[in-house]
Amino acid sequence: MPLASKTLGAALHEELTLHSTLCRREAGAFQKAIQSGEDVVVACTQEKRLFAELGEQTEGASSVIRFVNIRETGGWSRDAASAMPKIAALLAAAHLPEPEPVPTVTFKSAGRLLIIGPLDAAERAASLLGDVLNVTLFTQGAGSSGGAQERRYPVLSGRIDGLSGWLGAFELQWLQSNPIDLDLCTRCNACLVACPEQAIGLDYQIDSEVCKSHRDCVKVCQVAGAIDFSRKPEALSETFDLVLDLRDRAATPTFTQHALPQGYFRLAPTLDDLPALLKLRELVGEFEKPKFFNYKQKLCAHSRNETVGCNACIDICSALAITSDKSRQQIKVNPNLCVGCGACTTVCPTGAITYAYPRASDQGVKFKTLLSTYAKAGGKDPVLLLHSQERGQALVGQLGRAAQLKKAHGVPANVIPVALWHTISVGLDVWLGAIAFGAAQVVVLTTDEEAPQYLEGLKVQMAVAQTILNGMGYSGTHLKLLHAGTPAELDAALQALARTRQHVPKAAARFAVAQEKRSTLELALDHLLAHAPQPPESIALPAKGSPFGSVQVNKDSCTLCLSCVSACPASALQDNPELPQLRFIEKNCVQCGLCVTTCPENAITLQPRLLLSPQRKEARVLNETPPYACVRCGKPFGTLKAIEAMLGKLSGHSMFQGAALERLKMCGDCRVIDIYSAENESKITDL
Missing domain, CATH: 3.30.70.3270 (Alpha-Beta Plaits)
Known part of the structure; x- marks a missing residue:
């Protein structure tokens, strides 16, 4: 990589010494640095494991070590010679402290695994997992070859009525209706031979539609006594920690959501997904994940008085983790099902639900550091490329390698890749904040991992943000949704970005992104309006997704x-x-x-x-409207229109005639006095 130490040092306000073989001959320099007690940033992710091991082996090492990739993101590109501002920005952001810890959600798994599917495939999977996990099979047909003669695992059968839960807490509900008791069955196969209709399969289930009630199977099974047609169907339930579903997903979808519950794996009966099987073996013990969200009910616009208004978070959640609780005027988020995508926080108009890890304020500091350092180093027209830390980051890395092999241009010098937990975890407030901080564009890279509703949510939010910017006179496209599945597609899309220019504020904002969404939006709007080329009085916004x-x-x-x-x-x-x-x-x-x-x-x-x-x-x-005055005491107690509307609706009612109708024109006090006076007059008349 062509690195200019003076340029980088000036941008970072420190003197830099570049090491070209730090992980080999110059490893001593790294060891000396981590003994200083100061934070150490290693601009190499390829040898992250080696540096971590060196850190553990170095006596007196007390520094916090962080890693940042400046190679595939900048140094391996045809624009590498002019990428120093970007590399300086990436190094500066790497110096930022880690986000503060947040409460966690705990999962406990004892390794109880339920495998659902054809018996032959289920037994093959069990043979790969049974040495580590406690396996139970739920047969769904015999498969192409049927089960093994030797029964090594408990087998359940019947009709599945429900499967719900998450890692460590799955509940299976089923109706056991098979006349053959699989616990008593010895798999001698005598029933299969005796059945004239061949209604019994190698999964030892009886097809009731084919069976003609000859009961020859019962006769040959007298010793084991496993077959009983008089046995009543029984509803049963059992809990498991893990589920491996080998059924045809199109025919029997257990979970229809895009983001499946943790601990649930859905594979083809061919078992060709080796990483998933290996991951299953590791899911025994206690696990933690961040509680990704914070919820403030008083800000929630979901419902009032059991009337629903906003369903944005419920509609976009790909894990079905958010449900409505109208009686309590709020939503409920199941932290065990939440996968931390942050889509709910992006579409929430009020900021009632916010992203907790990392917080919006943490992302704001990172974006501000990247953009300010880039500008100080002489960079122009910066583009923030937001991508996921899984497939998006892998795609950026593949593009960098293709550029090094002269097969691609690589990431342009003005495009700064930023990894997010998920691409939809930031939205309108952070995007507009980034534009105010000096970004020419904010581009969100999506791959095939995003749920369809995520893409729609991003489009809606971007349409609102872009309308605001264009309405203020900032020409161009400042927010863009980019989809790529291959390095070549990403390369072409990024090169197209490099040829476009956008109108941005003349001065970068200095405010801090707040955790409260509306507060950040107000600060960003104030800055953008102060520098707007054509400050309008109002801007018409799209009907869908507008928070204003x-x-x-x-x-x-x-x-x-x-x-x-x-x-x-x-x-x-x-x-x-x-x-x-x-x-x-x-x-x-x-x-x-x-x-x-x-x-x-x-x-x-x-x-x-x-x-x-x-x-x-x-x-x-x-x-x-004018107030309505009580006809008895003159005190205002309602509005003229409301009282007139009430009188008009009740005047024809038999209960409101004469004096009763006249009392509707009185305040509460006078109405009571009038009723009491009328009762006394009636008593005197009777006497």
């Missing part, structure tokens, strides 16, 4: 019942304690739609837009 907007009220229909005020989770709709008014603060509105579904008069509609005038943060009156 206004509400329109039909004043002829609205009775000022204020049901919408109690339903609004963001305090965007408010009443006036002094006057019958419906007021609105547009800055608070998240366009959840709860006001629309709650309004009994269907008087409210949403208007997705971004208002950028000072009025956005001020309360304005959407509707008002």
